[in-house]
Amino acid sequence: MAFPKRILAASAVIASVSLLGSACTGASKGSANDDPNDEVTITFWHGWSAPSEVKAIQQNIDAFEAAQPNIHVKVVGNITDDKINQALRAGGPNAPDVVSSFTTDNVGQFCSSNVFTDLSPFLEKSGIDPETTFPKPLLDYTQFEGDRCTLPLLSDAYGLYYNKDAFAAAGIDGPPKTLSEFEKDAVKLTKSNGDSYSQLGFMPNYHGYETTTTHYVAQWGPTYFDADGKSTVATDPAFADMLTWQKHMVETLGGYDKLEKYRTTFGDEWGAKNPFQTGQVAMAIDGEWRAGFIDDANVDFEYGVAPFPVPDDQADTYGKGYLSGTIIGIASTSDKQNAAWELVKYLTTDTDAVVSFANAIHNIPSTNAALESPDLDTNDAVKAFIGIAQNPDSNTTPASINGGAYQLTLQDLGYAVESGKQTDLQSSLEAAAQQIDTDIAQAK
Amino acid sequence: MSTATISPARRRRGRNLARNVAFLSPWLVGTGLFFGYPLAATVYFSFTRYDGFTAPTPNGLDNWRYVFQDYPFFWPALANTVWLVVAMVTLRVIFGLSLGMLVTKVKTGAGLLRTVFYIPYLAPPVAATMAFAFLLNPGTGPVNTVLGRLGLPEPGWFNDPSWSKPALTLLALWGIGDLMVIFMAALLDVPTSQYEAAELDGAGAWARFRYITLPNISPIVLFAVVTGVIQTMQYYTQPLIAGKVASGVVGGSGQQFEPGYPEKSTLTLPQLVYNLGFQRFDTGSACVIALVLFALSMLFTALLMRRGSALLGEV
Numbered sequence: 048m049a050f051p052k053r054i055l056a057a058s059a060v061i062a063s064v065s066l067l068g069s070a071c072t073g074a075s076k077g078s079a080n081d082d083p084n085d086e087v088t089i090t091f092w093h094g095w096s097a098p099s100e101v102k103a104i105q106q107n108i109d110a111f112e113a114a115q116p117n118i119h120v121k122v123v124g125n126i127t128d129d130k131i132n133q134a135l136r137a138g139g140p141n142a143p144d145v146v147s148s149f150t151t152d153n154v155g156q157f158c159s160s161n162v163f164t165d166l167s168p169f170l171e172k173s174g175i176d177p178e179t180t181f182p183k184p185l186l187d188y189t190q191f192e193g194d195r196c197t198l199p200l201l202s203d204a205y206g207l208y209y210n211k212d213a214f215a216a217a218g219i220d221g222p223p224k225t226l227s228e229f230e231k232d233a234v235k236l237t238k239s240n241g242d243s244y245s246q247l248g249f250m251p252n253y254h255g256y257e258t259t260t261t262h263y264v265a266q267w268g269p270t271y272f273d274a275d276g277k278s279t280v281a282t283d284p285a286f287a288d289m290l291t292w293q294k295h296m297v298e299t300l301g302g303y304d305k306l307e308k309y310r311t312t313f314g315d316e317w318g319a320k321n322p323f324q325t326g327q328v329a330m331a332i333d334g335e336w337r338a339g340f341i342d343d344a345n346v347d348f349e350y351g352v353a354p355f356p357v358p359d360d361q362a363d364t365y366g367k368g369y370l371s372g373t374i375i376g377i378a379s380t381s382d383k384q385n386a387a388w389e390l391v392k393y394l395t396t397d398t399d400a401v402v403s404f405a406n407a408i409h410n411i412p413s414t415n416a417a418l419e420s421p422d423l424d425t426n427d428a429v430k431a432f433i434g435i436a437q438n439p440d441s442n443t444t445p446a447s448i449n450g451g452a453y454q455l456t457l458q459d460l461g462y463a464v465e466s467g468k469q470t471d472l473q474s475s476l477e478a479a480a481q482q483i484d485t486d487i488a489q490a491k
Numbered sequence: 492m493s494t495a496t497i498s499p500a501r502r503r504r505g506r507n508l509a510r511n512v513a514f515l516s517p518w519l520v521g522t523g524l525f526f527g528y529p530l531a532a533t534v535y536f537s538f539t540r541y542d543g544f545t546a547p548t549p550n551g552l553d554n555w556r557y558v559f560q561d562y563p564f565f566w567p568a569l570a571n572t573v574w575l576v577v578a579m580v581t582l583r584v585i586f587g588l589s590l591g592m593l594v595t596k597v598k599t600g601a602g603l604l605r606t607v608f609y610i611p612y613l614a615p616p617v618a619a620t621m622a623f624a625f626l627l628n629p630g631t632g633p634v635n636t637v638l639g640r641l642g643l644p645e646p647g648w649f650n651d652p653s654w655s656k657p658a659l660t661l662l663a664l665w666g667i668g669d670l671m672v673i674f675m676a677a678l679l680d681v682p683t684s685q686y687e688a689a690e691l692d693g694a695g696a697w698a699r700f701r702y703i704t705l706p707n708i709s710p711i712v713l714f715a716v717v718t719g720v721i722q723t724m725q726y727y728t729q730p731l732i733a734g735k736v737a738s739g740v741v742g743g744s745g746q747q748f749e750p751g752y753p754e755k756s757t758l759t760l761p762q763l764v765y766n767l768g769f770q771r772f773d774t775g776s777a778c779v780i781a782l783v784l785f786a787l788s789m790l791f792t793a794l795l796m797r798r799g800s801a802l803l804g805e806v
Contacts, residue, residue: 129769136544156772160544254738311630311650316739449771458749459563482563489557490542490773 079164079384087386088119092134092143094373095408096125103407107400111393118386128153135162138380144387147200147375152444152451154374155191159448163196163376169388170195175396180414182436184370184443191446192276198395201410202372203334204435205262207356208341210236211349213246213329222353224365226266226292229330229356230299236329237300244301244309249330251296252306253461256316257333260461261444261454264289265369266357271445271453278483280457281476288358290464290472303466319344338428339409352431354438367440372413411436449490453483530785537778543768547775554775558783562776567755568763569783571656575726575759576791579660580719584712587670592704594671595678605675612668616728623662624649624736649737652756659729659757670715677711678704713795720791724784727765730757760784 081087091108095101101124108120123143128150134142135157146163157163170177177186177195185199209222217236223229233248253259267285272278280286297303313327314320317340323331324344331337332355341350354366375395377387393400401417404410406424411432417423418437425433435441447453460479463469512519537554541547558565594605611619626632627648635645648658685703694702705712730751738752750766751758760780768777 132543132769156542156544160542160772162544254740256739259740307650308630310739311628311737313630313739449773452771455749456563462749462754482561485557485561486771489553489561489776490771491540 079168079388081383081385083115083385083389084117085386086117086119087383088121089144089381089383089387089390090121090123090142091145091147091390092123092126092131093147094124094126094128094149100408103404106407107394107404110400110403111390114393115389118389120390135378135380138378142380143378144381144383145375145377145390147373149373151188151371151374151446152454154189154197155446155448156450157376158191158194158196158446161196161379164379164381164384166195166198166377166388166391169377169384169392173388173392175392180396180416182370182413182415182418182441183439184441185372185413187445188371188443189374189446191448197374197376198391199413200373200375200395201401201405201408202370202413202436203336204411204432204441205257205265205332205334205355205369205371206431206435207353208323208331208333208337209351209353210323210326210329211351213326213348217329222351223356224354225359225362226356227359230296233296233300233330239301242305242308243312244327246326247306247309247328248300249296250306250310250313250322250328251293251300251465252303252310253293253458253465254307255310255328256313256321257331260289260458262332262369263293265442266355266361266367268361268364268367268440268442276487278453278480278487280483281473281480286457287472287476290461290476292358293461294464297465323350335411335429335432336409338426352428354431354435364438364440366434366438367442368435368438370436370441370443372410447487449486452486452490456482456486533778533781533785536775537782539775541774542772543774544772550775554773554779558776558779562763562767564750564755564758564763564766565780567751568758568760571730571751571756571758572724572726572760572787574656575659576720576723578656579663579723580716582660583663583667583670583719584715586664587667587715588674588708588712590667590671591674591678595675605671608671609668612666614666617732619666620662620729620732621736623658623665624733627658627661628737649733649757650753652754655733655737655753655756659733662729662733670719673711673715674708677708681707717792717795720795721788724788724791725761726759727761730759731762733757 093104095104104124105122108122112118112120126146128148131143131146131148135146158165177198181189181199182202185202186195189195189197189199207222213236214221214232217232219232219235223232229249233251236246236248238244238246250256250258264285267289269285269289270279270283273282297306300306301309309327313322314325319340321337321340321344322328323333323337324341324346326346326348338352354368357365357367375391377384377391381387394404395401396414398414398416398420399422401412401414402420402422405412405417406422409429411429412418412420412423415437418433423429423433444451444454456479460469460475463475464472469475536547538549538551539547540550540553590608594601594608597604614622627634629635629645629647629650632648634648638645646654646658648654681704685707686699689699689703734750734752734757738749740749740752750762760783763780764777764784767773767780
């Protein structure tokens with residue numbers, strides 16, 4: 048009987064060691080006791096990879112180092128979110144002090160798990176009032192439940208791109224402002240060709256690249272969660288109205304199957320064969336970066352940019368749109384948080400830094416002062432997006448503890464509605480709300 | 492004061508044990524570090540709330556309940572995985588064996604045929620899947636163009652939930668080179684004297700295959716099936732890339748990547764491990780999926796090991 052006892056004891060030891068090892072996971076904590084006037088080197092991770100973008104961020108870093116000669120910055124580019132998460136888990140001397148990410152959806156997790164340090168004490172110490180410094184939607188997606196663990200570093204705005212030549216050929220004077228005008232224009236611009244199209248006014252299907260549920264519903268001014276953090280997709284009429292409108296557009300422009308078949312002829316969203324650039328669609332919802340792609344593609348038509356139309360009963364809010372952007376924060380594992388804050392403060396609030404970076408990479412500035420700056424490179428397209436960014440009714444998708452899971456649930460419902468697989472809208476919205484609440488409860 | 496004495500026999504046993512453990516230590520360390528510890532940690536995490544950043548806290552059966560009752564992707568992914576295990580593994584074994592027989596039988600051009608059938612296996616999975624997604628594009632792909640000109644139905648392939656898994660199976664059959672080589676080696680090892688004797692006894696082609704070839708290569712068939720099942724359980728890259736390319740949605744803020752496009756038909760269990768663990772920061776539930784995968788793999792393997800030889804009729 049001695050042998051089984053040994054086995055049992057060995058198993059217990061192995062299990063205990065395993066559990067102990069497991070319990071020892073989690074990042075170590077840094078501190079904000081460093082003197083920012085000391086000679087120090089901090090590490091900054093970012094995701095930009097295109098040569099022009101890398102050059103632009105390096106120019107900003109050079110300017111920062113010139114202004115703060117005691118703080119040296121080691122810049123590491125082309126960093127993905129998976130690498131960021133891994134480094135934030137591990138900590139250690141090679142982990143970054145300052146991190147930027149394109150994914151605003153992860154802010155909820157970054158804040159709630161304290162992997163990014165709370166920036167409120169730093170803002171207060173520097174006398175920066177976030178409410179007056181940054182546009183409200185940008186403040187929304189950089190905090191979670193009152194914990195401001197990130198700040199916006201440039202932003203993206205979504206608007207309507209329209210083909211001016213196609214508009215002129217169809218006898219349309221200018222961009223539509225309401226959804227009823229938009230529908231009429233989309234129909235006028237659509238040229239059917241058997242079971243396909245020679246030109247489609249607008250691709251309403253949710254897989255039409257940026258035609259997502261969240262980008263659409265921004266035009267209705269939605270609230271995703273109530274004060275208790277419960278989903279409002281079943282109670283806020285914005286969602287039902289948006290889903291109904293989109294389904295109506297799908298039917299009006301030829302039906303789901305015909306549109307889906309046409310969609311499969313589209314080229315890559317980020318390539319030269321983007322359907323707006325090839326003329327396959329005459330109107331598209333897209334971000335400010337599309338203008339650069341269109342210019343690079345040397346398209347043979349004139350294009351314009353305007354805010355995406357709004358529901359007829361909200362015509363007075365025309366000018367709004369969906370906003371998103373890049374976020375930046377300080378790793379709580381950093382032992383140089385005061386020095387790291389100097390860099391974050393410079394990149395996010397110094398007007399010259401924000402303007403020069405926005406000009407260089409064709410993004411929208413993320414501070415109110417930079418949006419008003421005379422140094423901002425402006426053409427008609429940029430002006431339109433700046434207007435959207437400044438519009439008080441523009442909005443965003445709020446941070447959630449489980450990333451973008453709630454958006455995916457809403458999007459799944461959209462797919463079911465547009466294809467006709469789901470016809471009972473209210474009960475399906477209630478089911479979606481319940482699913483969102485269940486997912487969030489599981490993540491807490 | 493008394494002193495304990497250790498008998499020579501006991502001392503010898505102790506030395507033997509130490510020597511045995513020393514010889515076994517590379518295996519013990521490797522298995523303990525890279526199998527035992529991760530497995531124990533996975534079991535432990537499955538009973539905790541663990542976001543990957545902060546220390547895990549026990550939450551009982553919450554993760555298991557969530558995965559089986561509330562997580563909308565689990566059952567479709569499980570059904571897809573079972574579909575792929577049954578259809579893809581079966582067809583790959585049949586096709587691989589058929590090709591192996593073909594390339595061992597042909598007299599001229601055997602080298603060329605072997606090369607032609609093997610080369611696709613060397614293609615990186617991402618590149619191969621993207622190429623298939625373009626070839627099978629319902630709107631612009633050459634496959635449907637040809638089918639259309641022949642007056643045949645034009646499937647939606649990766650854009651149609653009823654055709655997406657068959658399209659993935661086609662992709663798997665295209666990269667059959669690994670199995671073809673394994674079966675070829677096994678077939679060349681079957682003693683020709685047995686075929687000659689069978690022919691003298693009047694056995695036809697089917698009888699020779701059923702009573703000589705199959706029993707001789709049954710261990711290899713079993714190997715192909717078991718490894719095929721385990722590989723299919725871990726099927727991740729191809730369905731993910733096919734879904735991404737066909738949906739056209741890259742993902743980003745306000746543009747959520749849809750796992751399993753179209754309509755969850757290409758969702759597999761490993762994709763859920765990534766979705767839960769790295770996109771939703773729910774490592775505990777991701778570990779539940781990993782354990783389900785582990786249990787299923789063990790179950791399939793045990794079943795095949797126990798029943799496979801009997802079905803194939805080993806010599």
